[in-house]
Amino acid sequence: MNLLKVGCLIAVLAAAAGLQGAYVNGELLWEGDFTTREGAARAGKEALEHFRPDAGPDGKGALVFRTRRNTETDWIRIPLPAGKLAGMIQLEAVVSGKDLAPGGRPFWGSKVMLNFQSAGKSRWPETSRNFGTYAWSTAGMAEVIPADAANLGLYLGIQGASGEFRVATVRIYRCVEGREESREIPANPIAAAIPRGPGHGTKYRGVMSGGDLSPEAFRRLADWGVNLIRYQLNPGLNTPKIDLSTREGYLRWIEAEMQRLDEVLKLCRQYDIKAVIDLHAGPGNRISKVSSNEIDTGLDVNTLTEAWRRMAKRYKGNPSIYGYDILNEPVNNRTPSVDLWQQTAERVTSAIRAIDRKTPIIIAAGFSISQFGNFKPLHYENIIYSPHFYEPFAYTHQGVGGAWKIHWRYPGWINGVYWDKEQLRVSMKDAIEFQRKYQVPIFVGEFSVIVRAPGGERYLKDMIELLEEYGWDWTYHAFREWAGWSLEHESTPDGKILSSKDNPRMRVVVEAFRKNRR
Incomplete structure (x- = not known):
C-alpha cells in the first residue's frame, strides 16, 4: 500500500464534522x-x-x-x-x-x-x-x-x-x-454487463507480511491454513538503518534484506508456505518509510535493475518463491504514465529473465487499477499481473491517518453510489477485462478494510467471493503490520482498536484460508 497517495483523500474525509453514523443526502443545494x-x-x-x-x-x-x-x-x-x-x-x-x-x-x-x-x-x-x-x-x-x-x-x-x-x-x-433504509437500491447495469468468472476458486490464499516474522507468527499462519505470504522489502519494517539515498546504500539494504529473507524462507519451507518477494520501496531520491515508487520523479531504474539481478541470482530455482513482485504500486505524476512504467517493467523483467527463466515475475499495471486499460502484457513467459483493491477508499480507509470520524457503512450508499458485491465487481472491471483479453494469471497482492468500518466482515466476504469466482490468488493486507488492518484486532463502538482472539472479520478470512491444500 502507498499511503502517500491516499493521504489527500483521507484528509478530506477526516476534515468532515465529527459525526457518528451514516452520511445521507440532506437539503438539495x-x-x-x-x-x-x-x-x-x-x-x-x-x-x-x-x-x-x-x-x-x-x-x-x-x-x-x-x-x-x-x-x-x-x-x-x-x-x-x-x-x-x-x-x-x-x-x-x-x-x-x-x-x-x-x-x-x-x-x-x-x-x-x-x-x-x-x-x-x-x-x-x-x-x-x-x-x-x-x-x-x-x-x-x-x-x-x-x-x-x-x-x-x-x-x-x-x-x-x-x-x-x-x-x-x-x-x-x-x-x-442519518439513515438510508428507505432509499431504493438501484439496478447496476455496468455490473450486469461484466462477464462472470468460472467460479473454480483459486490455489494460493495468504497475507501481506508485517513486522512479526517469528516462528510463532508462522505457526499462527499455518494454523489458519495460509499458504502464501507477500514479504515486504520495506525500509519501514525491521531493517537496518542504512542511508538509502545513494545507489551504494540502497544495494547494501537489499543485501541485508536478502539475509533476513533467507531466514524467512526457512520458516516458509517448514510450514509449506510460499513467498512473494515484494520490493515495496524503489531506489531513488525520495526514499521514505512509505514509498519511493514515483517512476518519473526520481526512480533510479539502473539501481532497481541491479537489485533484481542480485535477487534473481540468489533465489533462482528456490521452490519456496511464488514470484518476484518487481515494484509495489508504481506511480507516475508528470509524464504519460503507462508507457514509462511499461518500459521500466520490460527492462527489469529482461534483466531477471537473463538469469532466471522460470520464477514468475509479478507486474502491477500502475498505482491505479484503471491503468490496466492501457497496459500491455509483457512478451515473456510466467508473468503474473497484480492489482490492489481498496475500493471504495472512502469506506476502507475511513479514519486512516486521522481521527475516527466518518462512518460509511457496507453495503450502503458511499459517496452517492450504492456499494455492494456487484459494485465491487465494477471496481474490478479493468482487471477482469485484461485477464479475459490476454488470458493471463492475476494475483491480488493487497486488499483490506480498516477494523473500524461498519460491515467490514461483509465487505471482506464479498471481496473474497469475487476473487474466488475469477480464480485470482490473493494476500490480505496485512498480518501484524498495523492494528488498523489486523485480523487479530477489532474496534469498539467509539473507534478504539483492541486485540482480539476472535471476531467476524477474522472468521471470514480464516474460513477462506481453510480452502488451501497443504
Missing part, C-alpha cells in the same frame, strides 16, 4: 438538470452547445461529450455558488459512457469534477471514472467545501481520453448524518 434544453441553458452557453435531445435516459435529453483520440479534451466549466455550498456536500451525477478509453495519465478520462481554491491551493475532487461502454448509472462523491473556497466550478466532459460521455443530471446535497 444545487441542481443541473440537462434532460431539457431549458435546463441546459440555465447552466450556461457551453452546456447548451453540448445538449442533445433524446440522448438521455427515458428518451430525454443530456449533455454529450465526444473525443476521437486520447490526446483530446472536450469539457465545460459551470460556475457554482461557493458560499451556499460551504460545508460537507454530496454530489451525485447520472452518467453513461460509450467506448471510453483511458488517456495517458491515471487521472484522465471522463470528468465530473469540482475545482476551487482554498488556503492558497487549488483542489480538484472528482467522482470515480468508468471506461468502456456502460448504461446510465450514478457517480458520486462527498467533499468538504471550505468556507474560504473561491472560484468554485463544476467540470463535465472528457479530459485526455477518447470516447463518448453523457451527463443527464448533477445534484449537490448537504451531507448530513
Whole structure:
C-alpha cells in the first residue's frame, strides 16, 4: 500500500464534522438538470452547445461529450455558488459512457469534477471514472467545501481520453448524518454487463507480511491454513538503518534484506508456505518509510535493475518463491504514465529473465487499477499481473491517518453510489477485462478494510467471493503490520482498536484460508 497517495483523500474525509453514523443526502443545494434544453441553458452557453435531445435516459435529453483520440479534451466549466455550498456536500451525477478509453495519465478520462481554491491551493475532487461502454448509472462523491473556497466550478466532459460521455443530471446535497433504509437500491447495469468468472476458486490464499516474522507468527499462519505470504522489502519494517539515498546504500539494504529473507524462507519451507518477494520501496531520491515508487520523479531504474539481478541470482530455482513482485504500486505524476512504467517493467523483467527463466515475475499495471486499460502484457513467459483493491477508499480507509470520524457503512450508499458485491465487481472491471483479453494469471497482492468500518466482515466476504469466482490468488493486507488492518484486532463502538482472539472479520478470512491444500 502507498499511503502517500491516499493521504489527500483521507484528509478530506477526516476534515468532515465529527459525526457518528451514516452520511445521507440532506437539503438539495444545487441542481443541473440537462434532460431539457431549458435546463441546459440555465447552466450556461457551453452546456447548451453540448445538449442533445433524446440522448438521455427515458428518451430525454443530456449533455454529450465526444473525443476521437486520447490526446483530446472536450469539457465545460459551470460556475457554482461557493458560499451556499460551504460545508460537507454530496454530489451525485447520472452518467453513461460509450467506448471510453483511458488517456495517458491515471487521472484522465471522463470528468465530473469540482475545482476551487482554498488556503492558497487549488483542489480538484472528482467522482470515480468508468471506461468502456456502460448504461446510465450514478457517480458520486462527498467533499468538504471550505468556507474560504473561491472560484468554485463544476467540470463535465472528457479530459485526455477518447470516447463518448453523457451527463443527464448533477445534484449537490448537504451531507448530513442519518439513515438510508428507505432509499431504493438501484439496478447496476455496468455490473450486469461484466462477464462472470468460472467460479473454480483459486490455489494460493495468504497475507501481506508485517513486522512479526517469528516462528510463532508462522505457526499462527499455518494454523489458519495460509499458504502464501507477500514479504515486504520495506525500509519501514525491521531493517537496518542504512542511508538509502545513494545507489551504494540502497544495494547494501537489499543485501541485508536478502539475509533476513533467507531466514524467512526457512520458516516458509517448514510450514509449506510460499513467498512473494515484494520490493515495496524503489531506489531513488525520495526514499521514505512509505514509498519511493514515483517512476518519473526520481526512480533510479539502473539501481532497481541491479537489485533484481542480485535477487534473481540468489533465489533462482528456490521452490519456496511464488514470484518476484518487481515494484509495489508504481506511480507516475508528470509524464504519460503507462508507457514509462511499461518500459521500466520490460527492462527489469529482461534483466531477471537473463538469469532466471522460470520464477514468475509479478507486474502491477500502475498505482491505479484503471491503468490496466492501457497496459500491455509483457512478451515473456510466467508473468503474473497484480492489482490492489481498496475500493471504495472512502469506506476502507475511513479514519486512516486521522481521527475516527466518518462512518460509511457496507453495503450502503458511499459517496452517492450504492456499494455492494456487484459494485465491487465494477471496481474490478479493468482487471477482469485484461485477464479475459490476454488470458493471463492475476494475483491480488493487497486488499483490506480498516477494523473500524461498519460491515467490514461483509465487505471482506464479498471481496473474497469475487476473487474466488475469477480464480485470482490473493494476500490480505496485512498480518501484524498495523492494528488498523489486523485480523487479530477489532474496534469498539467509539473507534478504539483492541486485540482480539476472535471476531467476524477474522472468521471470514480464516474460513477462506481453510480452502488451501497443504
